[in-house]
Amino acid sequence: MVKDFIHPYIPNGIKQTKDEMLKRIGSKTIEDLYSCIPEHLRIEGRLDIPEAISSELELKQHVEAILNENITCAEYTNFLGAGCYDHYVPAICDEINSRSEFLTAYSGDTYSDLGKNQALFEYGSLMGELLDMDVVAFPTYDGGQALNTSIRMSHRITGRKQMIVPETMSKGLLMQVREYNYFMEIDFVAVDEKSGQINLQDLESKISDQTACVVIENPSYLGHIDRQGEVIGKIAHKHEAVFIVYVDPSSLGILEPPINYGADIVCGELQPLGIHMGYGTGMGGIIASKDEDAFIMNFPNHFYHIYENEKGERGFARALNERTSYAKRDDGVEFLGTNVGLWAITAAVYLSLLGPKGMYELGENIIYKSNYARRVLGQVKGLKILYPDSNSFKEFVVNFDDSKKTVTQINKQLLERKIFGGKDLSREFPWLGQSALYCVTEKTSKQDIERLGEALDEIINNK
Amino acid sequence: MVKDFIHPYIPNGIKQTKDEMLKRIGSKTIEDLYSCIPEHLRIEGRLDIPEAISSELELKQHVEAILNENITCAEYTNFLGAGCYDHYVPAICDEINSRSEFLTAYSGDTYSDLGKNQALFEYGSLMGELLDMDVVAFPTYDGGQALNTSIRMSHRITGRKQMIVPETMSKGLLMQVREYNYFMEIDFVAVDEKSGQINLQDLESKISDQTACVVIENPSYLGHIDRQGEVIGKIAHKHEAVFIVYVDPSSLGILEPPINYGADIVCGELQPLGIHMGYGTGMGGIIASKDEDAFIMNFPNHFYHIYENEKGERGFARALNERTSYAKRDDGVEFLGTNVGLWAITAAVYLSLLGPKGMYELGENIIYKSNYARRVLGQVKGLKILYPDSNSFKEFVVNFDDSKKTVTQINKQLLERKIFGGKDLSREFPWLGQSALYCVTEKTSKQDIERLGEALDEIINNK
Amino acid sequence: MGRKAKLRNFHAAKWDEPIIFELSEPGQRGILYPKVDEELKDEFGEIENLIPEGMKREKAPALPELAQPQVLRHYLRLSQQTLGQDLVIDIGLGTCTMKYSPKINEQFVRNPKVSELHPLQDTETTQGILRIMYEFEQMMKAISGMDAFSFQPGGGAMGIYANASVMKKYHEDRGEGDQRTEVITTILSHPINAAAPKTKGFKVINLMPTETGFPSIEALKAVVSERTAGIFLTNPEDTGIFNPVVKEFVDIVHEAGGLCVYDMADYNGLFGIARAKEAGVDMCQFNLHKAFSSPHGCMGPACGAQGVKQELARFLPVPTVGFDGEKYYLDYDRPDSIGKVRKFYGVIAAVIRAYAWVLALGPDGLKEVAEVAILNNNYMMKRMLEEVRGISLSWENVPERLEQARYSWQKLKEDTGVTIADINRRAVDYGLQSFFPSHHPFIIPEPYTPEPTESYSKADIDEYVEIFKKIAEEAYTNPELVKSAPHRSTISKVYDNLVTDPKDLMVTWRAYCKKRPMESKTESPN
Amino acid sequence: MGRKAKLRNFHAAKWDEPIIFELSEPGQRGILYPKVDEELKDEFGEIENLIPEGMKREKAPALPELAQPQVLRHYLRLSQQTLGQDLVIDIGLGTCTMKYSPKINEQFVRNPKVSELHPLQDTETTQGILRIMYEFEQMMKAISGMDAFSFQPGGGAMGIYANASVMKKYHEDRGEGDQRTEVITTILSHPINAAAPKTKGFKVINLMPTETGFPSIEALKAVVSERTAGIFLTNPEDTGIFNPVVKEFVDIVHEAGGLCVYDMADYNGLFGIARAKEAGVDMCQFNLHKAFSSPHGCMGPACGAQGVKQELARFLPVPTVGFDGEKYYLDYDRPDSIGKVRKFYGVIAAVIRAYAWVLALGPDGLKEVAEVAILNNNYMMKRMLEEVRGISLSWENVPERLEQARYSWQKLKEDTGVTIADINRRAVDYGLQSFFPSHHPFIIPEPYTPEPTESYSKADIDEYVEIFKKIAEEAYTNPELVKSAPHRSTISKVYDNLVTDPKDLMVTWRAYCKKRPMESKTESPN
């Protein structure tokens, strides 16, 4: 009747146990227990999936053989960024996020998961200092979704439907924005050809009393540091639009936090803060706002609030839940689900480790090395650095038009030299010609950069 | 006066903190605090070691670049054993032994380290079941040291100085035995040429009322299963010598535990039980005896004993400490120091995971695959399997004399084919000619074995 | 055989650990970064030369400053104060499918061969990971009967949202975008089944259950119309009740021109038994972090695997993974796609874990998962209902439950005044994770929804039942004990539901330092 | 600045976890192994065909049977009940140098590039690891002033034992093996300094300290003779007192033809300040798992780095690591070697960690380690002696201490009846690891030996002192509270020192099931 099915993941596979349990239930077979599922809804026969590899040893050999087909950024020299960044992950970040307790906890409350809840409160608190802001939410899926929600918030607050975004926004991010904010109109503000800075006249000409928000990225997708934030913010506010800044948190040890040049909502990608790339696994969305009711009540995300009792003991719990779809279903703010708690904790560890000085050194490393790369590549015959009139932080655009080669060709040749060249922009921004977005982080060494310069010189100039 | 020295490993490097502390002490400088060290005992100048690589990122790049010069058994196919074994390490073994709590605890007592102490008691208990014995000590440095102590115990118990060991004992182990039991006389008992089994006549001829112990390895160093344990034990006991068996714990799911054929003390290498090789890092020494006072009181090692209070709470603490050198200095039994607690816990996890059936399957995998390899290699022209008249467990000896090649030559050619050939025995046992000890574990696949056979055929027969 | 169920004399780890800011010692460093090469400093001069005016950060962020061992210690202590599934009998968090996440799978995803991959690398260098994504898609197709999958959604909620997007696109594509404005779901479904279509602009109709635990066919018929864009169904719902007429529901909606979406987050009791395909639905999503064993990670990262029928495949997010017989590739050429719902390709670590988990179990193993999940739940239900005072089952006249069940403590509350909040605090005293009552609105009073997945042994379930027996007993004999719980947790009772005004919100240390009530200040903040 | 020292409201994690055997459920499996290929089964038949008669195991080992999540859970719970250095202010375990073991170093040793190396691989394939061993030897030479090192000994004790072996071999080599039969050490030295030479066959003379904390030159002279094989010195000893006339000791022994061995396990206060070389000794050993940061791992694996002067290098264990200008190699051609003290080359993981630790700190960093260790200890001493009731310093007339100090609670005991055992149990209630009193024999009554290494912040030390202030206060005001401790630990008091007869020994579950006193049987064993 009942049979043995012995697998390490299923303790009650033993026939005797099953029989005992069935006896207590008063049923003869397990099938009896799901007799409520009519025949026509049942699967016929066995699932057509591979037979079990039930020994851990063989499973490991099987999966690792497949994974070994990958070649990684730890093996080759990487100059890819474009939204996912090859930053150094301190050992302690991994130590903490691999702790069984954190790895396998979920939505537990004040008492059962006090440690998790405190760590999440600390995430908000640390991010608050980095951003210089008081209201930081539990992070969302990724930077794109953080921006999506920021835009929706601006719509809910202003009741308006137009958003203005820079024409240099990444097409990936833009696809997310269009998808999620499908009901909004999108206007692109032009950037200056030499500097990549927002064209303020164009902004003025496009903004109106229909504008829900003005969005900038700082540094921009193409790498340059926006120096007009304050002016842009003022223009937005003049029209009572919300000023949203999408920021790279790894820059905030050396660059001014957006709130200080007028941002109302700040969002961005969390992954740079101690989280491995993992082919995109490491993404997370930072989202924070000014401490004003209208903003707070328009967040769809969890807030981890601190409580204290008479004894001075502190608990941490989700607050203002009535906003959310968990409490209100379709009457809640947007929707809420499982997001990236483990990355929040990881970022908390990262910020605790680095502190103000570490964040400064991080930024310093990136900006010097990246600028060095920009200079080295700028000196290779046949290459041109775009947006020369702006400072850049960790990314910059290299144009290959003079080399008469495509980025695809060049990147293939770099790959042969064990280098991942910059991201091909030629389809994303045809108006940039054969251009690629190069990224340099604190992990990139001076030698790596020089080797890249030599490799490109070789490839382009047959040196 | 005092200067800042800021390093992540040293919290009190801050000048202000140092000054505060010095002030409390009432000293001006830190140097004042070690003025008790006279000048002539001081180092002149700075230590002549490399300058600090104080960023974790650079340290990681530096060390990993060096480690990447290694090629491992995960990359090549390995047939080396000979005292250190390439067994599968279940994921949970590593999970547990990398837990901060276990990794960084030390010698804490009953209350502060209850969990550790229970795990150590469980190690003894699980090993006790595997060995079918009641008295199992905290493991010692490695199998060699376990054997050393076993021999010394036999000396202390019998007051005698002769030990008899098989002539096939590994030279490495023998070096340890000679070093530690320098005051004892060693006699080698011959083995049968066709079977590798102990020559009983020779044993009878060498044993006497001077014999402290008779030692056998089972399986032997050269891989065959000793089938005369019971007879050997009887011969030893007839002369009131202690019968010591050095056992491979990975065999005990399918092979009889030595106590059941008369062993008094059982020792062996712990590493096969869930511990990575780590270039020899993973060694540990199992040691267990009959439950008799004379044996117990002659252990130099810790015993983790179980206690219970009225409430039924259980504690675990070291017992009969008066035996040890910790309590008695030079009047204690041998000496005692930090050994391999983390490996004891790891082995406990391993045995808990495998259980009786896992240990059986492990043994089954090894013995079938190893015998298959023995057969496959035996069929290659120019190779000969030694000791054909015995069964072997996971290792066996291949002789290459007919091939007119040395093991060195053959192993170099195997290496080119990404295979680590068996251990060269030609210097260890010149009487075996050009022979190598091949090891096959549960990790070795049928395909690996066949590939080895083909590779050897190619190398030897220019196929 | 086995252990006797005994009540555990538990106490939570209690480190009384300050907020990380309170541990700051100015000047300490947790980690150092490379010194910028002197040559670069010479080349560029001061950092100000590289930063536009006004953009150099003036005031360093007031992050705490700690040495490395102190940072580590702090977070390790917090971790010990967290009852992860690995540590506890995590039966209480029903609907969350708290199952064992095999440790071997962690080795796979923490392997640099995964962790150090950039998503934009040339696919020549990512064949391994693409192969896993591709093969896992084939598995998911077999498991669900759907024809195409995307693993881009970052969780179940986003998977459902993506299905709402496909639904919208589908109708737009047919020129019915403006007409098909209504989505139907059930009030008992996870809130996301209402919130996601709403976020996508649909009007949502929430159907109430009848005494069967699901809505009547009549009720459905009454709301279906030419405005119907589709229906979002969960089966079984969080009540554990299976809707046997789901096919009829689907047919009705299909006839009206709507699409049917299945929320398969509660799939754990159905592996190898029932599929989306046989129910006739057009789309579904699975939570890889639930039934497929990827760990929950303190609420993510997660993956909502979105599966659709062939007709809808062209709408899936971009890119998808293809295989040309030799190489795996990313297919961006998808003009009808809804676009992107998450950066790159989703939480690939969850895909790898799920892939390894399915491989480890195979077809028979997956079915065994479902059967044991059902067996465990029915066994526990029997014991709970017969042995625990004050508890009852919702929809008592429908006795069958699959892998979970919704109970009510209403009687206990009426008899003793002890509420689910009290019971939940008390449960922590016995080493349990707090339980999940129900989603809102509470259709059932004093709800309670445990789910004993296949990862728990009979002994575990017995221990779990004994605890609730005991707590119920306590409620009847000494209600104050339960009401004043927890007594053996990391902290004692705090009043953690007092914030109603956003002005009182303190979600950062800096806000707390500004706002916290004077009387509670025990020492001045850092 | 910084946190105020406050007493922590601690409670240990308490899982009330059974012995693993009690969790067994016959039939459950924690892990499966590959099925043996059918072809092999066909080829060889039954397993009996492969095993000699009588050698097939008849009765399967009575190991427990558990599924995988249950095994994991059990050991995770036990881990939480263990106060590792990472988790606590581990100042109490003096002489053990409980310092921070950097996590980055764990990544190195857990890298398959280390863990999957077989020690007998062709050295062509192990150049990386050999290079680290070689380079670390160069570092150790500079740090100690010795001329050659072996990392083979598996701990400090074995390092000292290996030094005793070298000593013996040296005298034998000179034909004085039979004459040089006596070794001198001090009664305050770690017991191994007596036990190791004894194990090597020497007669041991233990010198008593004078009021200086170390023996007098006269006492030494009185025991030195032509029978003297050598002396085993520790400086500073576990008392933290530095012997400033160590060179005179060394000279006296040298003159008599003996060798001098330095036990450098207590080296943490001397990095960059004083070395073996300047003291004139011939041999020494360092514990890489102590001053060099390799973690203690619940008592190992460990490494005793054995260092000797050039004249003794040929006696070091075989093999050593060499470098021919191009390649690193293992040198087995060492005819004068003592042989082997441990399999292969020792605990290489400890070498890698120590190497990385030294690299991370550099010459200035190492000296800073020593200076801060000394500063921390002196600061703590000042506070302890001035603020804690009932405590005093040993050898009070020698006020200087380096990195640790031995105290006495004798006065407290006399005043209150509270013993060090009581205090130690009570300390656990405040979240501290139990402290180390002293090695045997107790020269100082009610001894106590804390060591605040450089890993602890001032705030940590302050917290530590406050706890002992409080416990002393409790002893004076409420001694029963201390005597009946612990009250907030994983278990309450058990009488853990009752075994004196080996017949009562229960070190295995099976022995316990046979022997345990009937009255304590709470349930029948599995």
Ligand SMILES: Cc1ncc(COP(=O)(O)O)c(C=O)c1O
């Ligand atoms: C039935 C059901 N649907 C949807 C979800 C939402 O999934 P997620 O939490 O991953 O966003 C859940 C998760 O709790 C669920 O149980």
Ligand SMILES: Cc1ncc(COP(=O)(O)O)c(C=O)c1O
């Ligand atoms: C001074 C001294 N010598 C020797 C040892 C012994 O070292 P190990 O414990 O590694 O065997 C110790 C360790 O406690 C020690 O402190």
